[in-house]
Structures are given as structure tokens and as C-alpha cells.
Amino acid sequence: MEVFTVLWREMIFFRRRIWRITSSAIISPVLYLIAFGWGLGKNVTVEGSSYMHFIIPGIVALSTMNTGFNAVSIRITVSRLHEKSFEYYLTSPVRMPLMALGHILSGALRGMYAAALIILVSFLFGIKISINAYFVLICFLNSFLFAAFGYAAALSVDSHYDMSRFNTYILTPMSFLCGTFFSLDNLPAAVRTLINILPLSHASASLRGIALKGEFSYISILVLASYSLLIYGIGVYMSCREMK
Amino acid sequence: MIDIRNLTKKFGSFTAVDNLSLHIDKGEFVGLLGPNGAGKTTTIKILTGLLKATNGEVYISGEPMNSSNKNAKGKMGIVPQYSNLDKELTVYENLVFASKLFRVKNYDEKIHELLNLVDLTEYADRKVLSLSGGMDRRLIIAKALINDPEIIIFDEPTVGIDLNGRRKIWDILKYMKSVGKTVIMTTHYIEEAEYLCSRVCLIDSGKIIVDDTAKNLKEKLGSYILEYFNENMLTRYVFFQTRAQALEHAKTIENYSYTVRETTLEDVFFNYTNRKVT
Numbered sequence: 001m002e003v004f005t006v007l008w009r010e011m012i013f014f015r016r017r018i019w020r021i022t023s024s025a026i027i028s029p030v031l032y033l034i035a036f037g038w039g040l041g042k043n044v045t046v047e048g049s050s051y052m053h054f055i056i057p058g059i060v061a062l063s064t065m066n067t068g069f070n071a072v073s074i075r076i077t078v079s080r081l082h083e084k085s086f087e088y089y090l091t092s093p094v095r096m097p098l099m100a101l102g103h104i105l106s107g108a109l110r111g112m113y114a115a116a117l118i119i120l121v122s123f124l125f126g127i128k129i130s131i132n133a134y135f136v137l138i139c140f141l142n143s144f145l146f147a148a149f150g151y152a153a154a155l156s157v158d159s160h161y162d163m164s165r166f167n168t169y170i171l172t173p174m175s176f177l178c179g180t181f182f183s184l185d186n187l188p189a190a191v192r193t194l195i196n197i198l199p200l201s202h203a204s205a206s207l208r209g210i211a212l213k214g215e216f217s218y219i220s221i222l223v224l225a226s227y228s229l230l231i232y233g234i235g236v237y238m239s240c241r242e243m244k
Numbered sequence: 245m246i247d248i249r250n251l252t253k254k255f256g257s258f259t260a261v262d263n264l265s266l267h268i269d270k271g272e273f274v275g276l277l278g279p280n281g282a283g284k285t286t287t288i289k290i291l292t293g294l295l296k297a298t299n300g301e302v303y304i305s306g307e308p309m310n311s312s313n314k315n316a317k318g319k320m321g322i323v324p325q326y327s328n329l330d331k332e333l334t335v336y337e338n339l340v341f342a343s344k345l346f347r348v349k350n351y352d353e354k355i356h357e358l359l360n361l362v363d364l365t366e367y368a369d370r371k372v373l374s375l376s377g378g379m380d381r382r383l384i385i386a387k388a389l390i391n392d393p394e395i396i397i398f399d400e401p402t403v404g405i406d407l408n409g410r411r412k413i414w415d416i417l418k419y420m421k422s423v424g425k426t427v428i429m430t431t432h433y434i435e436e437a438e439y440l441c442s443r444v445c446l447i448d449s450g451k452i453i454v455d456d457t458a459k460n461l462k463e464k465l466g467s468y469i470l471e472y473f474n475e476n477m478l479t480r481y482v483f484f485q486t487r488a489q490a491l492e493h494a495k496t497i498e499n500y501s502y503t504v505r506e507t508t509l510e511d512v513f514f515n516y517t518n519r520k521v522t
Contacts, residue, residue: 005345012337079330083327083329083331084324084326085331087294087324088328088387091293091317091320092346093317093318093347094314243296
């Protein structure tokens, strides 16, 4: 029940801001496609594919991460620290795990929306990639886990300013290191092993495998699902901890 | 109905609530009166499950209140001192959202009834962002009443509201009283407590100093007060049971400028704490 209540509210928010949400979800991927795709990669081949084909699954993974994270973290920090409407949950007879799930699912759906927009834009750029149910599942898992991370992060800060730490120290390094823009094959083995622990590496690699080669890894699905559950659990714990 | 037993809340070495006990019966309208930082809001937050007590217990209809007690939470309506509205939603949508969280059946009818009560029917489709401070406040009250609570807690309900807005809110509070709701209200507006509450608890430094009706509190000190400014540049207050006694005493201080007036609740508070409430 709480899940649908939160989703209902977030759907209203989404409808009222659809153009702003859509334009902000499109602008970065389009810039990446222009700069790295057209500008840099016109004649470049990576892992047997043109750079444009190579980069699009990475950008899908990147955008689902950023959109999932920001969609939830901004809503929660505003409602918790600015509007104080989050406190209403704490005084209502809601089940925290379901309330948290509602917020995280809304962020995951926003991530899926961003992924759909990028695929649409890439078609406009003349790039076609294969999409199947596993592709959708990985997009969803990646969105979900970073939405959960956004939820937990927003509950851990005492000020809006503190949120930038998560972007600076976690999301931005993952954006550049997890195989979004280049093949991890060129990295030293030890660094590659370390980066392969990170969830975005699994999302990028899996999406690329499905889109370009029709292959995917159950291990990546397992890793993303495990991260999702773990971070969701942390989010629920943080919600309960709000009652000091 | 509400039983607060030896409640203590510490933040580090600071004691915000100090061994406070209070029993409130069904249908009472109790005012917690005190200056800023007296411990009123902390007490309310513990009562509503937002804060955990360092020591002591709170019982709502015999059930221990804690953050996971959904039954106790379902019996309460809370009007916090700041807005808890969703600014992106309309007036009506805010109430639908609250209805869904409290699992209110046939909520449309209830929402229209509440909008009528708080005089916001014609603003139902307006976004909260465009409401005035008074309307915003009345919507918060409607939101707190959505589950038809047995206990309603108002934390500084009229703070920052203009005179007209305050009178409208007072009417709503009086209506709550007339329909037999149990109401706890914190305020540092003395006249508000005096006007609305059937019982007043004066709180200072996390403790209840006195707990009685406003009338009894004033009568215990003396219904009339002689107020004068003495040679040490200090205002002195002397209490008397009758105006005649006060005027008689005034003859002994003819050198000073003085006033004889009825005792107010503020005088009571000042007498007990030696400082003004606001």
C-alpha cells in the first residue's frame, strides 16, 4: 500500500515536471554522444565495434546510475531537510520497508525513463543496438541500486551541501572508471579487478555484451541484485534511524 | 488517555526534558506553556514517536508509545510548528496522500468535510506553494485530522500567523474541544493558552513547574496585581485577592508610578520562573 502511495505522489511530481526532467535526462547523454561519439570516435574501433556503438550501452548504464541516484536523493533531501514533509512518514502508521521501497522504485523508474530516452536519441544518431529482456532487467537493477543508494545517502546527511560528496567521491569516479568510455582490457590487471567489484562496471559490461554481441552474464545480474538488496537494507535501516 | 511517566531526554550533557510526568484524560485540552527551549517540542516529539526518550515511558490509551507502534500513531493527529506539506502537490492531493498513508476509506468525503472545516474548499486545486501562511497552517491542521484522531497535538499552532489567521485557527481548536477530542497544545503565546486550554502546564528547563487551570493558577497568586517601577529601576509585582486590597497597598507607594490590573497567566509564569515567556 505504502509503495503505491509513494509512487502515486512521485507520478504527480513527474507529470508536472516532465519537460524539465526529460530535458535534463537528455542533455548529458547527447553531449557525450556528440563529443565522444562523433568528435572522438568517428573512426575508432573498440572491442570490435565502432566507438559510437561501444559507448551507447555505457552511457545507458551511466545515465541510469545518475538519474536513479539524483531522482531519489534530491526528493528525499528536500522533503527531509527543507520541506520537512518526510517527518510525516515517521508519525504515520507506515511500514518503513515499504515506504523506502516506494521511493526507490520511483527513482528506478526515472532511471528507466532516462535509459529509454538515450536509446531513442541514439536511434536519432543512426545507431541501433540490440535490446532484449535482460537489457531491460540490467537497466532496472542498475537504476534500482543507485536509487537505493540515493535514498540511503539522502538520509545520512545533515545538510544539502553534504550531498555533493557522494557525487564527487563515488559517482564521478565510477562514471570514468567503470568502462563507460573505454575498454577495461587496457587497464593493469590489479586495477581491473578492483574496478570489476564496482556495480557500474557490471552494468556497463552486461549492457554492452547484450547490445553488441547478444551475450550476457548471470554473474553480473547476481552482483547487481546483491548490491541492490544490500543498499536497500541500509536504506530501510537509515529510515528507522531517523527516529532518534 | 495519555500517561507520561518520568520522561527524560538528554542531548549529550544537555537535559531537554527532566523527569517529566503528566497524565491527560480523554477530552482534556492541555496547554504546555513555556519559553523557547523549555522542552515543550522535545516532549511532543517523544510523545509522537519522533524521538526516543533517554528515560521514562509514554502510554497512549494504555499502550506504550514508540516509533513502531502503528496503532498508537493511528490514534494521533500532529500539527508540527513548521509546514509538513508537499509543496509540489495541490491542497486536495496533499490530503489524498495523507488519507492513503493512514488508510482512510472513502477519503473524498472526509477531505471535503475537512476542507470545509478549515475554510479551504475553494483552494482545493491550488498548489501548496501558492498558499498564504495562514492557509498553509490550516491545511496542516486538516492533514492532521484526516484519520479522525482521538488525540490531536498542536505544536505552536499559530506561530508566525497574523491576527485574522490566528482567530480562524482558534475557531478550529475550539471546535476540536467541543467535539471532545483530547488536545495537547504547546505555545509561548500566553493569551492563546489562557483562551483555549482547560488546563495549563507551565514548563521551564524541561520540568513542569505548575499544572492547573488558568483560573486556579491566577487565584492562587491573587486575582489582582499591583505593578510599579521602584527606585532601583526594577518593575515590582505584588499580588492581591481583591482590587480594593491592591489599591489600599498602592497608597504606601505613592511616590512611584503604578498600575493595578487583573492578574494574567503571564504574571503567573513570570512569578514562577522569574522571566517573561516570549
